[in-house]
Amino acid sequence: MVDVLTKYTVVSAKLPKDLYQELALRIPEGERSNFIREAIFEKLEKTPRANKLLELEKNLNQLTQTVNTIKNGLAQLEILAHESGKTNPYIFCVDSIDKNLITFLVDHRGATTSEIAEHLETNRWLVLNRLRKLEKSSKKQLGTSIVEYYAGQRSGKRKAWWINEDLIET
Numbered sequence: 001m002v003d004v005l006t007k008y009t010v011v012s013a014k015l016p017k018d019l020y021q022e023l024a025l026r027i028p029e030g031e032r033s034n035f036i037r038e039a040i041f042e043k044l045e046k047t048p049r050a051n052k053l054l055e056l057e058k059n060l061n062q063l064t065q066t067v068n069t070i071k072n073g074l075a076q077l078e079i080l081a082h083e084s085g086k087t088n089p090y091i092f093c094v095d096s097i098d099k100n101l102i103t104f105l106v107d108h109r110g111a112t113t114s115e116i117a118e119h120l121e122t123n124r125w126l127v128l129n130r131l132r133k134l135e136k137s138s139k140k141q142l143g144t145s146i147v148e149y150y151a152g153q154r155s156g157k158r159k160a161w162w163i164n165e166d167l168i169e170t
Contacts, residue, residue: 013036023035068107072103072106086167086168087138087142087146087167087168088168089102089106089138089146089163089167089168090102092134092137092138092141092146093134094133097120097122097126097130098130098134100120101116101120101127101130101131101134102134102146102147102163104116104119104120105147105161105162105163106163106168109155109162109163109165110150110154110155110157110160110161110162110163111157111160111161112157112158112159112160112161113127113128113131113161115160116131116161131147131149131161134146134147135147135148135149138167142167144164144167145164146163146164146167146168147161147162147163147164148161148162148164149161149162150162
């Protein structure tokens with residue numbers, strides 16, 4: 001535990017009077033320093049290190065992304081079970097461009113046509129036309145669209161397309 005050759009640093013602590021009296025009753029005078037030192041070591045062993053917490057958080061984020069990728073793949077294959085009242089947004093997709101577009105909107109909740117075009121490395125007008133087709137076809141089949149355009153400010157974006165999270169299954 002503690003090496004005899006270890007150099008020590010003096011630390012002072014303010015304790016409530018009743019706690020100090022209890023310590024004085026239970027621990028003899030020459031052993032109190034060792035007792036307090038061992039108590040601190042025991043407490044530190046139970047407390048996770050900050051770098052471990054960051055590492056665990058990073059691993060959890062990676063795991064969440066992996067699960068979302070698997071869910072998207074299953075939804076595209078229509079294997080994922082459908083929740084009642086929810087719709088698989090990929091059934092309105094004609095090709096891989098539409099699927100990538102929907103995946104981007106599901107992951108980011110909303111985006112401008114420029115952001116989507118940049119991500120998909122394609123023309124902004126192609127993205128706009130595809131979004132309009134998705135909006136029209138889903139509105140025709142469901143009565144409401146799975147994607148919607150909102151020109152005002154929403155979640156820090158202006159003039160952006162948003163996925164209707166109430167209608168889609170994630």
